[in-house]
Amino acid sequence: MVKTPIYFDHAATTPLCKEAFDKMSPYFTQIFGNANSQHMFGREAVKAVDEARDSIAKIINCKPNELYFTSGGTEADNWALRGVARANANKGKHVIISPIEHAAMLVTAKALEKDGFEISYMKVDEEGFVDLEHLKTIIRPDTTLVCCMLANNEVGTIEPIKEIAKIAHDNGSLMFTDAVQAAGVLKTDVKELGVDLMSMSGHKIYGPKGIGALYIRNGVKVESILTGGHQERMKRGGTTNVPAIVGFAEAFRIADRDREKNFEYVCSLRDKFIDRILAEVPFVKLNGPRKENRLPANADFSFRFIEGESILFSLDLAGIAVSSGSACSSGSLEPSHVLMALGLPEGLAHGSIRFSFGKHNTLEEIDYAVDVVKEAVEKLRAMSPLFKAQGDIKYV
Amino acid sequence: MYNEKVMDVFKNPKNVGEIENADGVGLVGNENCGDIMQIFLKIENDIIVDAKFKTFGCAAAIATSSTATEMVKGMTVEEALKLTNRRVVECLGGLPAQKLHCSVLAEEAIKKAIEDYQSKKQA
Ligand code: FES
Numbered sequence: 001m002v003k004t005p006i007y008f009d010h011a012a013t014t015p016l017c018k019e020a021f022d023k024m025s026p027y028f029t030q031i032f033g034n035a036n037s038q039h040m041f042g043r044e045a046v047k048a049v050d051e052a053r054d055s056i057a058k059i060i061n062c063k064p065n066e067l068y069f070t071s072g073g074t075e076a077d078n079w080a081l082r083g084v085a086r087a088n089a090n091k092g093k094h095v096i097i098s099p100i101e102h103a104a105m106l107v108t109a110k111a112l113e114k115d116g117f118e119i120s121y122m123k124v125d126e127e128g129f130v131d132l133e134h135l136k137t138i139i140r141p142d143t144t145l146v147c148c149m150l151a152n153n154e155v156g157t158i159e160p161i162k163e164i165a166k167i168a169h170d171n172g173s174l175m176f177t178d179a180v181q182a183a184g185v186l187k188t189d190v191k192e193l194g195v196d197l198m199s200m201s202g203h204k205i206y207g208p209k210g211i212g213a214l215y216i217r218n219g220v221k222v223e224s225i226l227t228g229g230h231q232e233r234m235k236r237g238g239t240t241n242v243p244a245i246v247g248f249a250e251a252f253r254i255a256d257r258d259r260e261k262n263f264e265y266v267c268s269l270r271d272k273f274i275d276r277i278l279a280e281v282p283f284v285k286l287n288g289p290r291k292e293n294r295l296p297a298n299a300d301f302s303f304r305f306i307e308g309e310s311i312l313f314s315l316d317l318a319g320i321a322v323s324s325g326s327a328c329s330s331g332s333l334e335p336s337h338v339l340m341a342l343g344l345p346e347g348l349a350h351g352s353i354r355f356s357f358g359k360h361n362t363l364e365e366i367d368y369a370v371d372v373v374k375e376a377v378e379k380l381r382a383m384s385p386l387f388k389a390q391g392d393i394k395y396v
Numbered sequence: 397m398y399n400e401k402v403m404d405v406f407k408n409p410k411n412v413g414e415i416e417n418a419d420g421v422g423l424v425g426n427e428n429c430g431d432i433m434q435i436f437l438k439i440e441n442d443i444i445v446d447a448k449f450k451t452f453g454c455a456a457a458i459a460t461s462s463t464a465t466e467m468v469k470g471m472t473v474e475e476a477l478k479l480t481n482r483r484v485v486e487c488l489g490g491l492p493a494q495k496l497h498c499s500v501l502a503e504e505a506i507k508k509a510i511e512d513y514q515s516k517k518q519a
Contacts, residue, residue: 310458
């Protein structure tokens with residue numbers, strides 16, 4: 001019998017890895033200095049932050065002075081979008097963004113619109129891939145920034161960032177990518193990707209919460225959004241979160257070290273899960289790409305005739321933690337904007353469940369979960385007015 | 397978010413299914429989130445002797461369907477018409493604020509089923 005609870009929500013957050021935890025611990029009580037102080041306590045803190053910055057810079061192939069620590073992915077996203085749009089407003093007030101970005105981007109884009117910026121949305125196909133030809137038609141001389149996530153958090157689509165960046169650059173625009181879901185999982189070499197800015201987050205890669213980073217290529221003009229002290233080379237005020245930075249760098253180091261191994265392993269879990277669900281559960285749709293160009297962790301399904309939140313809690317009762325993109329499970333009672341952008345009919349978005357796997361999950365857990373899903377789906381369908389069992393024709 | 401009572405009822409809902417040749421059937425949809433609830437009533441001498449439901453919706457919608465159908469059993473048609481979603485929610489020990497609209501669905505479905513019964517009776 002497998003041990004429950006089983007955690008299949010790694011796209012939401014991951015547990016802190018032991019290595020990062022150990023490395024962080026002294027920085028709470030012993031090495032507690034303010035990295036802004038000039039005395040020995042401060043110098044010790046600075047040393048730790050410098051090392052962390054060097055380590056992450058090496059992984060993403062940038063200079064240490066191109067990497068800025070933030071309070072997380074949301075702040076990094078906000079900063080990139082707002083900061084670049086505002087700092088380059090003299091050149092143009094047009095920004096292009098994908099419709100399946102994280103809310104940290106989409107809500108910020110809406111706010112910019114109110115400030116007089118014009119936002120255009122890329123088109124994505126039914127698997128979530130950006131339509132490059134369409135992008136070429138909407139990019140303009142006054143477009144200052146093109147934003148597209150490296151990998152989508154809901155349906156796992158890995159976007160052709162290199163190609164998108166090329167279109168942006170050919171037009172003289174800057175390119176930002178949100179790599180919150182991708183960092184530590186895919187190769188995130190900023191030179192290879194050709195991006196000018198890239199956001200990352202600690203807690204998605206077995207690092208601590210409350211820490212992230214923004215890569216800003218030297219020479220790119222960005223306005224600060226957190227104004228205050230002299231931290232982060234005058235660009236981002238706020239006392240440096242030394243323990244979190246240390247933990248983030250260590251978690252990133254481990255993730256990068258084990259990247260290929262984990263990629264292969266987590267893909268094997270995902271593929272087994274996807275294959276079994278598609279084969280054994282009727283009336284189910286896999287959202288996002290089949291297997292190629294899909295995040296190893298992600299399996300997102302729509303179960304027809306039933307509602308996602310009730311599936312989520314059925315699985316929860318059986319000890320399996322997942323998330324749902326259904327209207328009923330969102331605070332706003334709106335279905336997931338990602339599924340809508342993929343053109344999913346509302347009924348199907350309603351029955352959506354995201355499973356996201358991690359390096360500690362096992363094949364036994366996958367098998368157990370498939371059985372639980374089958375049972376839960378059957379039970380809820382028996383309750384659904386949209387679903388009728390009729391003799392031999394079991395489903396309508 | 398949900399209390400234990402709600403989760404309990406959601407886990408083992410009562411009165412799931414349809415009643416063949418029901419005396420009253422009420423089907424309602426929820427504009428807020430697109431959910432659907434269907435309630436079937438068996439009524440003898442204006443007393444509800446059986447109630448069943450089918451619901452496409454969240455855990456709160458399923459729990460309130462179960463509880464509401466339990467509550468109306470044995471009620472007269474008059475009494476059942478007065479059943480409010482508030483009483484159903486109280487019986488469940490409360491629902492999160494953003495889930496109150498799901499309980500309205502149960503109230504409306506029962507009203508509709510009774511209306512259906514009354515109009516059939518008149519015909
Ligand atoms: S039925 Fe949609 S939120 Fe309850």
